Amino acid sequence: MDATNALGEFLRARRALVRPEDAGIRRGGGLRRVPGLRREEVAMLAGISADYYLRLEQGRDRNPSLQVLEALADVLNLDAPATAHLIGLTRARPSRTRRSGRAGDSGRASRRPEPVPPGILQLIDGWPGNPAYVENRFTDVLAANALATALSPNHSPGVNLLRAILLDETERELRRDWEELTEAGIAALRANAGPDVDDPRLVELVGELSVRSERFRRLWGRHDVRPKLARVMRLRHPKVGDLELQSNKLAINGTDGLILKVFHAEPGSRDAELLGILGSLAVSREDRHDDRSASASDKHQAVDEQ
Template sequence: MDGTNALGDYLRARREQVRPEDVGIRSIGVRRVPGLRREEVALLAGISSDYYLRLEQGRDRNPSVQVLEALAGVLRLDADATAYLLGLAQERSVPRQQPRGEQAPESIVELITGWPNNPAYVQNKYTDVLAVNALCAALSPNYAVGVNLLTAVLLDPREQDLRRDWDELTEEGVAVLRSELGPNVDDARLKDLVGDLSVRSERFRQLWARHEVRPRRGRLSKLTHPEVGDLDLRSDKLTIGGTDNVTLVVFHAVPGSRDEESLALLGSLVAPQDAPRVRPSEHRPE
């Protein structure tokens, strides 16, 4: 996590995940390395083996966009992963100081407070919860200000019981964190979060080693709630303007569905006087 060779580490990890037959190479005999060999990647990308070796070893850190796009094609990277690869090769800027006492914008807090039918919360790029409305808090005790959601989902057994899509959710969460890190290898908070999860979660270590990247986007959350049973909710993730990737996450059920009825039942169990609890989120994930 020192970031000294992020580009090389990523190339090597992705190379090991491409099967020779996926790129038209016949496998004869036993291969001693997983995925593609360095010289095979170089040949398919139209560059010399020595140059590719220098890229993986971090001895050449300024490949052209054309070379990186050629490598992305060989490694079968999608558009998001290709953008991530290009970002790794950019010259690193001086890391920005993270704001202390990061909070959700007051107007957003007022907005979600008035929503009786839509669970909603606000998180920063580290997945720390900054604000939450009452209906969202009723979905999980980990929808609470100050909780790091990625840590909670990976380490709290209650989350695995709650989420029927736990495998998919953890894959996505780790890939999004990898995207956030990207070339920002000097972000101390991100490094601390990755280090903490690497020590405490075998699942995280396995997923982190894949070097998969995804942008933060909406999804379908499949829950089994202890009070209302199975509940499938769509979510939208909206970046709040004027912030450092602070995101508003809003859930909703398909209109007229059984999920909408179950969500309404859950809402009836929430005391109407309950309001979102909002305070600065400074401490590290538990």
């Protein structure tokens, strides 16, 4: 990822996805050397000079007018989120103090995470029947309740969820809509990052996934930009079988892009029944863990008294 010329990188990727015939350009008899539109074709359709468009792609002009950007968005068939992303790449942004670190093979980030507001922690713990977790804009999980962890162990603090979904085979087996989910997740990562393409955490994550996941490398190179919306999560859980849960995300005000993800099943449905069974299993497991901890504590106390 070339953080020094994010605008040019975006323009090159998006023009490669536009078929000439869709832009009203008739193909000639010869072979085209580039996929999608040529630079001069983009410039002609946008009503700007070829030399000026070349300067934009090469990063030699980083302050195009809003009129030029909107014309380019029209030529490149960008929707509203992608157009906003294009405009954001050309606008100055405030500097931010960041901490960076390396993520180990477990997928757990070594950087200090932003604290989750105590009220949010109390809220998700008070939802025993609804899986819920908090993630940052780079999909690092910061907090989760017991039912969310019962759905997937990767819904656990310290795990990067996008990394897990792409690289963990058990996660791929869990997600019945893995193809759709990974495509949406990668487009949402770019939308969440916005123009802040040089954030150390983003650079770290993109670098690792580009090396370890061919699917990530290919989809990231498309520069798709789509905020993650409410969706149905389709799972094949090893304990309760197939279930479908509605997924909703809520922005947490007063934080640097923290998101609360909540899942629920339609009341009275089989999915709700299965979710209840999974919740009972999670409670039983916690009770057994507490009993073992108490037993171990009693043994230590007995030894101390001797």
